[in-house]
Amino acid sequence: MLKFIGKRFLQGILVLLGIYAVTFFLVAATPGSPFSSERAISPEILAQIEAFYGYDKPASERFITSLGNILHGDFGPSAVYANRTVTEIIAESFPVSLKLGSISLGVALLLGIPAGVLAAVKKNTWLDYVPMSAAMAGICLPTFVMGPLLALVFGLIFAVLPVAGWFGPEFVILPAATLGLYYAAYFARLTRGGMLEMLNQDWVRTARAKGVPERTIVWKHCLKGGLIPAITFLGPALAGIISGSFVVETIFQVPGLGQWFVKGALNRDDFLILGLTVLFAALIVLMNLLVDIAQVALNPRLKYD
Amino acid sequence: MPLLEVKDLKTSFYTRDGVVRAVDGVSFSLDKGETLGIVGESGSGKSVTCYSLMRLIPEPPGRIDGGTAMFDGRDLLTMGQRELRKIRGKRISMIFQDPMTSLNPYLRISTQLTEALRLHYDIDKKAAVNKAIAALEEVGIPEAAKRVHNYPHEFSGGMRQRVMIAMALITEPDLLIADEPTTALDVTVQAQIMDIIKKRQEDLGTAVILITHDLGVVAGTCDKVNVMYGGRMMESGTAEQVFYNAQHPYTRSLQKTIPSLQTKGEQLYTIPGLPPDVSKPIHGCAFYPRCPYPKTGLPEGNRPDLVELNDGHCYADCRFCDSSAPIESVLSTDVPEETEAAGAAE
């Protein structure tokens, strides 16, 4: 198992390197440098700044240098917010995004999985139809529709929750609900599908023939296998929550990484984009590693190798 | 009072492509220690009959439309779930047709073997596992003490079927329903498995319902035989009655297909044509299109009644047709044209 983890970890590092390389050269291929948009600087000073950050050297050389810097935890300066480094921005905003993201993921799992199990077990009753229709609605109401709607209803019409800022626990509710509900819908559908597939297996009939009560059939015989699709979706779900946070943090003005990423993208802040991309990718790669391990743990037919 | 008495069992599947009358009026009875064989071609409703008794029909689309199945004086078809659960796995066990899919791949063999024991008896885990090991040894699994903790995928098909049998027998049921327990296995293993079941029957007086394609096995092991075709009963009675005094044309055709009864070197006889499609209503005689006898009635005629010949020997009465001649005489002459036409049309 340790060997398996080690191997997957190395693979993950390689993937990250690949992502970084692609991102780097993509950004590098863009005409100009991040500083050229800065107002009113003379060409000499621009050249000076560019030289300072190594922009006078070929991209491949810069790539090696920046890679070395990142390994030291130095993500470079922000081109737009002149007196701040990307590392500072990350240190300041990451906790915010981490909190929002993990609460959202928690909401998604704690709501989606039980709803999916219930719907599968009570197939074709209102306990199936109601949550599944809600899930379908959830999937058709992406974050950038759901967010404003929730803000409108709870923030403005009923005025019970704050719609902007990040000052206390009540500020988490709407953004986390916006993000979490969308993925809860996915988890519910996947869990329902997985559970139904399990419940239709021949061996469920065997268990019934042994006199096993339905509850035990669900929990003991089917849950492990039925959860696999949902577990597998954890990686894409995290990726989705991250990109969803771009929207949600913008709508609710949460000072997290998502907002920074959007600002960076709109203003062509090279270092910021690169640093955040690597960070996001690392999180997702890590999640996928955990998912790989969980899959083997759940399915005896898979082996750690 | 017989241990199990089934009367006029009817089970259908209400699919979107129509109603599949999988079992349409099946009756039989079974005493303690007896073996009933159910034979018939693929799709004739053998499995569905057994699932119906255990109430294992997936509902929807399936539904038991009628009949009774009195087990020890109680109707299996109408009793409550709680009561049913006490009978399932404890007093009636089942061996399923396909060993590859009938064991849960996510649970250890030990868990699956001891599950029924722990559910129905007050027995601690260790003792249950010991019993499971003994049960595996009984069905001939080597190194049972070690392998009991394996997962199903670590066993071959034959081994899995043995595990299934051990699992069914572990609670010492009064009735064992074995749905083609040996079809997936090679010949020597088949014999071993049948021996295990027979031995258990002698030791504990277990009644057995044996579903099979193999008429040879039926002749060798069963007290009673039930011949099914298109969800209906064609003939039933003791093994002797059905084998030595077969009345129904389908039974006679079946007998013709047993290799050991055929002259060596001759091509194996097969019944021409295909089994009926039970998703369409069958009017009149289900065997009509393939029946080798000269037919005087119409295919759309009345459904032949089940009549009793003598003490328990029943068959679907061909009174619309001429089925009096022995089948050899029919088959040795040219095959009737209608049969060929019907066979080719399918």
Next chain:
Amino acid sequence: MTDHSETAVLASEPAPPPAHSASEIAEEELVQGSSLWKDAWSRLKKNKLAVASLVIFLLIVVACVVGPWIVPYDGQEQDLFLGATAPSAEHWFGTDTLGRDLLVRTLEGGRISLMVGLVATVVSLAIGVIYGATAGYLGGKVDSTMMRFVDLLYALPFTIFVILLMVAFGRSMWLMFVAIGCVEWLSMARIVRAGVMGLKKQEFVEAAVSLGYSHQRIILRHLIPNVLGPVIVIATLTVPAVMLLEAFLSFLGLGVQPPNASWGVLINEGQQNMEIFPWLLMFPAFFFALTLFCLNFLGDGLRDALDPKSAKD
């Protein structure tokens, strides 16, 4: 029935059919195929939700394509003096802060959104089908490497990648169409591969191989037509997925650029002013969600109709 052992003697199979030539077999496949489509169509017709979805979706499409010519306003024409007005007899959906008629803007936005759905899906279809069919057909090492690569991509933050593309190459609409299509082909590749793997085992392909048809011809003539069902389903479900991605980018200001508008742009403009002019959010959001709804239900319905076994019963 699963297995035959030697002593299982009930003759349940008819005598083997006379040997077919490959072309006959292929023809049979075609005949089977056409009844499959008929069955599927009749099953789909029975699914009221799917039919309703199809009808509503078609209505939306027609409205978006034809509507802007009928409505007597121009989507770009500003009337700063008028400003934002609530829905009225003149402006059914009201006007936005610049006094533009929201009905026209919603319909025109729909045009762009639907166009993205179409173009990006075609791109994804092309990539996915070629990739999946190749992997499934070649099999073995090539296949496992190719699919491992897909697994890898599945787990990557693609939205970010599309954003980077938009940043690097400017915010051109057509580039966005292609970029989105380039990241949404993975499910398609998987489903096509699975279908091809399954079909490859069937005898008509063997027959074609034994007749010496070239690989390319086998793929084009036999395999692709036979995995069409699942492909249609996935394609139907890809349309809402790519529309979602487009709207997401446009919402963030990285997609369609003003004065052009897609539903994503309109939703963004609407949410900025929703406290005062909630209709600016409501109408585009409603049409966007409704379209996604219809396409998802239609996809589910098609799945049930084309593959009765996988029907969620």
